[in-house]
Amino acid sequence: MTQVIRILENVRATTPLVHCMTNSVVPEITANVLLAIGAAPAMIDLPEDARVFAGLASALLINVGNGLGEQHQGMRLAVDAAESAHTPWILDPVAVGGLPVRTALAREVLQHHPAAVRANASEILGLTGESAGGRGVDATDEVEAALGAARSLTQSSGAVVAISGPTDVVISPDRTTRITGGSPLMPLVVGTGCSLGAVVAACIAAARSAQLTDHDGVVAAHALFAAAGTLADRQASAPASFRTAWIDALYTVKPDEVVRLAAIEES
Amino acid sequence: MTQVIRILENVRATTPLVHCMTNSVVPEITANVLLAIGAAPAMIDLPEDARVFAGLASALLINVGNGLGEQHQGMRLAVDAAESAHTPWILDPVAVGGLPVRTALAREVLQHHPAAVRANASEILGLTGESAGGRGVDATDEVEAALGAARSLTQSSGAVVAISGPTDVVISPDRTTRITGGSPLMPLVVGTGCSLGAVVAACIAAARSAQLTDHDGVVAAHALFAAAGTLADRQASAPASFRTAWIDALYTVKPDEVVRLAAIEES
Amino acid sequence: MTQVIRILENVRATTPLVHCMTNSVVPEITANVLLAIGAAPAMIDLPEDARVFAGLASALLINVGNGLGEQHQGMRLAVDAAESAHTPWILDPVAVGGLPVRTALAREVLQHHPAAVRANASEILGLTGESAGGRGVDATDEVEAALGAARSLTQSSGAVVAISGPTDVVISPDRTTRITGGSPLMPLVVGTGCSLGAVVAACIAAARSAQLTDHDGVVAAHALFAAAGTLADRQASAPASFRTAWIDALYTVKPDEVVRLAAIEES
Numbered sequence: 001m002t003q004v005i006r007i008l009e010n011v012r013a014t015t016p017l018v019h020c021m022t023n024s025v026v027p028e029i030t031a032n033v034l035l036a037i038g039a040a041p042a043m044i045d046l047p048e049d050a051r052v053f054a055g056l057a058s059a060l061l062i063n064v065g066n067g068l069g070e071q072h073q074g075m076r077l078a079v080d081a082a083e084s085a086h087t088p089w090i091l092d093p094v095a096v097g098g099l100p101v102r103t104a105l106a107r108e109v110l111q112h113h114p115a116a117v118r119a120n121a122s123e124i125l126g127l128t129g130e131s132a133g134g135r136g137v138d139a140t141d142e143v144e145a146a147l148g149a150a151r152s153l154t155q156s157s158g159a160v161v162a163i164s165g166p167t168d169v170v171i172s173p174d175r176t177t178r179i180t181g182g183s184p185l186m187p188l189v190v191g192t193g194c195s196l197g198a199v200v201a202a203c204i205a206a207a208r209s210a211q212l213t214d215h216d217g218v219v220a221a222h223a224l225f226a227a228a229g230t231l232a233d234r235q236a237s238a239p240a241s242f243r244t245a246w247i248d249a250l251y252t253v254k255p256d257e258v259v260r261l262a263a264i265e266e267s
Numbered sequence: 268m269t270q271v272i273r274i275l276e277n278v279r280a281t282t283p284l285v286h287c288m289t290n291s292v293v294p295e296i297t298a299n300v301l302l303a304i305g306a307a308p309a310m311i312d313l314p315e316d317a318r319v320f321a322g323l324a325s326a327l328l329i330n331v332g333n334g335l336g337e338q339h340q341g342m343r344l345a346v347d348a349a350e351s352a353h354t355p356w357i358l359d360p361v362a363v364g365g366l367p368v369r370t371a372l373a374r375e376v377l378q379h380h381p382a383a384v385r386a387n388a389s390e391i392l393g394l395t396g397e398s399a400g401g402r403g404v405d406a407t408d409e410v411e412a413a414l415g416a417a418r419s420l421t422q423s424s425g426a427v428v429a430i431s432g433p434t435d436v437v438i439s440p441d442r443t444t445r446i447t448g449g450s451p452l453m454p455l456v457v458g459t460g461c462s463l464g465a466v467v468a469a470c471i472a473a474a475r476s477a478q479l480t481d482h483d484g485v486v487a488a489h490a491l492f493a494a495a496g497t498l499a500d501r502q503a504s505a506p507a508s509f510r511t512a513w514i515d516a517l518y519t520v521k522p523d524e525v526v527r528l529a530a531i532e533e534s
Numbered sequence: 535m536t537q538v539i540r541i542l543e544n545v546r547a548t549t550p551l552v553h554c555m556t557n558s559v560v561p562e563i564t565a566n567v568l569l570a571i572g573a574a575p576a577m578i579d580l581p582e583d584a585r586v587f588a589g590l591a592s593a594l595l596i597n598v599g600n601g602l603g604e605q606h607q608g609m610r611l612a613v614d615a616a617e618s619a620h621t622p623w624i625l626d627p628v629a630v631g632g633l634p635v636r637t638a639l640a641r642e643v644l645q646h647h648p649a650a651v652r653a654n655a656s657e658i659l660g661l662t663g664e665s666a667g668g669r670g671v672d673a674t675d676e677v678e679a680a681l682g683a684a685r686s687l688t689q690s691s692g693a694v695v696a697i698s699g700p701t702d703v704v705i706s707p708d709r710t711t712r713i714t715g716g717s718p719l720m721p722l723v724v725g726t727g728c729s730l731g732a733v734v735a736a737c738i739a740a741a742r743s744a745q746l747t748d749h750d751g752v753v754a755a756h757a758l759f760a761a762a763g764t765l766a767d768r769q770a771s772a773p774a775s776f777r778t779a780w781i782d783a784l785y786t787v788k789p790d791e792v793v794r795l796a797a798i799e800e801s
Contacts, residue, residue: 027600028562032723032773044629044633046635049635052633066313069337100315238518238519243299243511252771292577367582455570456569506570506782507778
């Protein structure tokens with residue numbers, strides 16, 4: 001728990017600069033969420049600019065949801081640059097499985113040592129080839145059904161693997177953590193999952209600068225989201241007002257409140 | 268009226284998966300609106316992925332507002348795939364008329380049997396070549412002035428044609444329905460028109476699975492928007508708070524409340 | 535002050551049509567802000583459509599934040615068309631300095647006589663080559679440190695130059711105006727700076743049609759943003775609810791209230 005507090009404090013202390021290469025639906029909420037938690041967003045897709053920036057950023061998010069070919073080319077260059085510069089990068093394999101182009105892209109970049117993979121259960125199964133993925137961006141598989149695939153993925157890639165659901169599971173080769181919290185309204189707000197990928201990036205950067213593990217960073221990000229979701233759920237009962245309350249809560253919630261509100265369980 | 272209730276209930280019962288190929292301004296509100304009404308959004312523009320997905324989705328939205336050439340190519344493939352798979356698809360000819368590239372695209376895809384065309388009066392006149400279109404995305408023509416063009420369009424294309432305005436008109440070869448409701452604040456919130464196109468897609472899918480007509484589906488979508496607009500107008504007097512109240516209302520309003528709030532008139 | 539009032543009244547009286555070519559993060563907030571102040575937005579990036587539209591619009595915004603190559607090509611054509619048609623156009627050099635592609639683009643279009651350049655201090659220094667730009671989209675330099683670069687820029691380009699910060703500075707060859715107001719929450723809402731560029735475009739169009747100067751138009755835009763920020767700050771203490779209150783305030787604030795709320799100082 002003290003790691004979560006230290007990481008969230010360190011995000012505000014160091015303002016990690018997160019290079020986001022993300023889909024066309026969520027850039028605005030992703031940027032607003034990063035600003036709310038104390039990080040700094042930069043969306044840069046153009047190949048040459050992305051290549052330059054990935055080497056300078058604190059962390060890089062690759063979200064393979066809806067984008068065009070030139071952005072995909074930028075992602076390839078950015079992942080290469082991040083790998084060379086030891087910039088931690090995060091893969092969010094949105095709706096991977098049934099869609100041929102983005103599935104091939106996700107599997108290709110996965111070879112370049114992401115620090116973490118964050119997805120729902122169907123996407124983890126889609127990425128590892130054990131399922132055709134979910135229904136659009138929604139998971140049709142349960143979190144626990146993807147645990148085996150997630151364990152294989154963390155072993156083969158070295159990445160921390162996070163599966164989002166009512167209870168999130170964060171897995172690395174020698175550690176499994178479950179985080180419970182949030183609200184049933186969260187899946188009704190587009191971008192809550194995608195912006196979590198960006199917050200994972202920010203928290204991994206903050207964890208590394210505090211000499212903590214990437215696994216700790218991923219747990220801190222999920223705990224923060226769960227806690228803000230729990231707080232917003234007390235204030236709002238419909239998705240648009242929930243969205244406002246939730247971003248406000250990401251801004252106002254204190255790190256010690258996060259660890260009180262989110263149920264974090266190691267196993 | 269019972270058709271409207273059955274369709275809106277069926278959206279929540281069947282969660283139609285709406286493949287949205289839409290403009291750069293509105294993906295987020297479109298996705299949030301679909302989630303609020305009980306449907307599932309998927310934004311997929313990349314040609315090969317769009318081609319695959321259009322055959323699997325419950326319905327497809329083609330909105331020719333601001334997009335790039337690769338998305339336009341994806342739209343061509345998706346419309347073809349939808350036509351082959353009998354996936355209902357909806358055309359929203361945003362600002363068609365004066366802009367050469369998107370006007371040519373809209374007229375080209377129109378040949379592939381859309382289930383519905385949804386637009387404002389200027390766009391209907393622009394699509395049929397009777398006007399140079401509106402002023403940007405805003406209508407400069409009155410709904411009633413576009414009735415003749417809409418009648419020609421439904422005859423020639425077979426599509427249900429909906430003209431949005433203070434009173435919406437839904438026209439098919441043998442039926443005309445007018446829906447009144449909403450709020451004068453709706454045109455001040457970007458994406459209320461564009462997301463209506465996506466909701467038309469969801470409601471046509473739900474209508475078909477309930478053995479009702481596409482015309483019924485288009486009416487249900489417009490009635491839902493009008494009712495939510497009326498409810499939100501009671502709570503908010505400026506556009507950003509209206510936007511929140513309106514999306515919340517799309518989530519909370521019950522189907523029987525929709526038919527009480529929206530004035531639906533057959534002629 | 536009377537100029538500010540006349541310009542803001544004239545925006546509502548004439549509804550300037552603002553052609554926005556902007557980055558992937560902010561189209562929605564930009565459109566909503568333009569609608570809230572009484573202007574009309576049109577986002578058109580496709581080269582041939584952008585070329586046609588730039589000649590018809592009331593003003594054009596070129597924001598070189600995150601975009602793809604085809605949009606950049608469209609910007610070149612649109613700037614040419616605007617210059618030929620004497621359409622005022624505004625340059626927003628987002629994150630220019632360290633990123634090679636967008637920096638070259640910004641410097642290239644700058645040769646085509648923008649009416650105004652709006653940026654933060656780091657971006658002004660990045661545009662003139664005196665700094666490598668800020669940290670992503672955030673300024674790392676102080677407004678006053680960029681005054682010299684801004685003076686050179688207004689002399690060489692003929693454009694009114696506006697530097698955004700806690701106190702904004704608007705500079706033309708023979709006039710310097712400072713505007714103070716707003717809220718510390720504004721930098722935590724993505725797009726408040728980018729949408730200011732669009733409002734500068736609308737206000738320059740409204741100033742010209744009222745036989746006032748472009749400098750007056752830029753000041754009016756900044757005063758409106760500062761006043762709305764001050765009003766929203768009284769209602770909200772976290773970024774998402776601030777965003778709602780701020781857009782509402784842009785819609786409800788009266789021109790005479792703007793000049794009472796924003797401190798405008800000529801020097």
